[in-house]
Amino acid sequence: MKIHQVKKITRSTRIPQANAADRCCGSGKGTETASCCGPLMIVAGGEITDKVPGFISWVGTAAEKVPRIATSLTYADHAGACMARWGINRMRYIVPPGRYAIGTPGPDAPVLVTGNYKMSFDMVRNALSGRNAWLLVLETFGVNVWCAAGKGTFGTAELVRRIQKTGLHQAVSHRQLLLPILGAPGVSAHEVAKRTGFTVRYAAIRAEDLPSFLDNGMVTTPEMRKIGFTTYDRLVLVPVEIVLTLKSIALFGGALFLAALLANGFGAATVMTLAYLGAVLTGVAIVPVLLPWIPGRSFAVKGALAGVVWSADLYLYAGGGSWSVTTTIAAFLALPAICAFYALNFTGCTTYTSPSGVKKEMHLGMPAMGSAVIAAVLLLVVGRFL
Amino acid sequence: MFGLRYLENVVTLRLNPAGCTGCGRCVEVCPHQVFALEGRKARIDDCDACMECGACAKNCPVRVITVDAGVGCASGMINEWLQYHNIRRGGGGSCC
Numbered sequence: 001m002k003i004h005q006v007k008k009i010t011r012s013t014r015i016p017q018a019n020a021a022d023r024c025c026g027s028g029k030g031t032e033t034a035s036c037c038g039p040l041m042i043v044a045g046g047e048i049t050d051k052v053p054g055f056i057s058w059v060g061t062a063a064e065k066v067p068r069i070a071t072s073l074t075y076a077d078h079a080g081a082c083m084a085r086w087g088i089n090r091m092r093y094i095v096p097p098g099r100y101a102i103g104t105p106g107p108d109a110p111v112l113v114t115g116n117y118k119m120s121f122d123m124v125r126n127a128l129s130g131r132n133a134w135l136l137v138l139e140t141f142g143v144n145v146w147c148a149a150g151k152g153t154f155g156t157a158e159l160v161r162r163i164q165k166t167g168l169h170q171a172v173s174h175r176q177l178l179l180p181i182l183g184a185p186g187v188s189a190h191e192v193a194k195r196t197g198f199t200v201r202y203a204a205i206r207a208e209d210l211p212s213f214l215d216n217g218m219v220t221t222p223e224m225r226k227i228g229f230t231t232y233d234r235l236v237l238v239p240v241e242i243v244l245t246l247k248s249i250a251l252f253g254g255a256l257f258l259a260a261l262l263a264n265g266f267g268a269a270t271v272m273t274l275a276y277l278g279a280v281l282t283g284v285a286i287v288p289v290l291l292p293w294i295p296g297r298s299f300a301v302k303g304a305l306a307g308v309v310w311s312a313d314l315y316l317y318a319g320g321g322s323w324s325v326t327t328t329i330a331a332f333l334a335l336p337a338i339c340a341f342y343a344l345n346f347t348g349c350t351t352y353t354s355p356s357g358v359k360k361e362m363h364l365g366m367p368a369m370g371s372a373v374i375a376a377v378l379l380l381v382v383g384r385f386l
Numbered sequence: 387m388f389g390l391r392y393l394e395n396v397v398t399l400r401l402n403p404a405g406c407t408g409c410g411r412c413v414e415v416c417p418h419q420v421f422a423l424e425g426r427k428a429r430i431d432d433c434d435a436c437m438e439c440g441a442c443a444k445n446c447p448v449r450v451i452t453v454d455a456g457v458g459c460a461s462g463m464i465n466e467w468l469q470y471h472n473i474r475r476g477g478g479g480s481c482c
Contacts, residue, residue, distance in 0.1 A: 150439070150455075184415035184441035185455065202414050220414070227417035229390055297393050345460045350390075352418065354438040357393040358460055 042141050045096040045116040052095060053077065053118065054125060059101045064167065068101040071129035073122055081119050085236055087243035093118045094142035099166035100125075103132035107173040110214065112203075113159065114180065115140035115148050123207040131214065134172065138162050149186030156188045160195050168198075178203040178218075181225055229351045234288045237349045241284050245342070249280055263384060275314055279335040282310045283342025288349070299353070300365035303343025307336030326383030334376035337369040397436040398454040403427050405450040412442040412451060 050058075054070035054077075084090045097116050102125060103109075111134045114124045121137060128135070138158050140148035148154035159177075163169070179187060181202045189200035203213050204224040213220060256276055260269035287294060287306050294302040311332045314320065320328065344361055347353040399420070401412075408426035413419075421442065422431040440455025 181415060181417060184445055185439045189445050190447040205417055292390055297391055347460055352390055352437050353392045354397050354436060356396040356398050356438060360396050362460060362463060
């Protein structure tokens, strides 16, 4: 993987947190440690060199340092994307921000804007195969366009700064920028126009629609601005969700196994731990994939329903007939609660849930889930002495 | 989106049509087709489809749209809550 010039930004040089952590995953008060989004160590893209992914040659004057890049993706590009989907090297999957050339763009070539998450960069350059265009890559600290727009890093200030820094006014004769629609939460189009003279056109949601957008006189069809959430869209999110829960699974699963081992012996401990792992996996993987087919709008309710099905499966196929009444009730309380929690957590990945809705679900759901788990533990303890 | 509608009557999106110039930016940026243009005014057509991303408010040149924007994931909110109550400081994680 040819990603060089990765530069760590330490605390002293870190970008203002109002940009870094704001708003993604809730209101984010702009504190140093806010929210789940982004590690404390933020990684920036560094400077453009001849080691940028897909580098072919330099164009223009040497001082400009504008690389011409390939539009075809290599095996390494695909492998890197696949690894990022599994959370491997994901927070460093980044390219340097700046101006790139695709084909042989002249002063009238369109300017497309994207973020410097390498997967975004690859998708856009790949979609522009066989064309002449400028690609303006913003410093989003290796975060995709949509999440970066939510944080404000794919934003008005960075866009204005990057236009000036890359000499775009001299490079092109027109004054139009093509932005991804999902970048709009961070960019104020009228502000950009006021400050740079460039008008902003929100082209499409998906990079794959860029060819037809460019071929049809830059018209955004209603389809191009409709966001979906297909089974495939949901499926590719599951691996990284599993990886991100591994730590808590190991912690709680291990504690549960030890406690059950001491109280009930190896056999019971194994069943209980597997029951717990199944509930987590149902919430993290099964609910997201089967999302449209599980009844209800609330993610907590969808999760709880899936958890009941998981509990019933266990009861039927893992010797439920021999369980005591207290164990059975405990299983049907705790497992749906655990599943509901992880299903609710998936709201952060969807393309259609609102923070207000998530807040409402949490206000109602968290006390219910907590009570169910506590009641289940009490029942197991009581059942031990019956 | 088939089967994918979120909770009803929770969204904080508001539009004051009085100042609207009908520029259509809100229609252009909304990925859920919440807005429609009627004559020279925008109106909210499908409020419950709004995911509160804030793109419309950010791009409204006359600032007649308001929304409590955010991405909103449960673990982020829990972390905020824990930090607010000083139960946990910082934390790694990397959801998006």
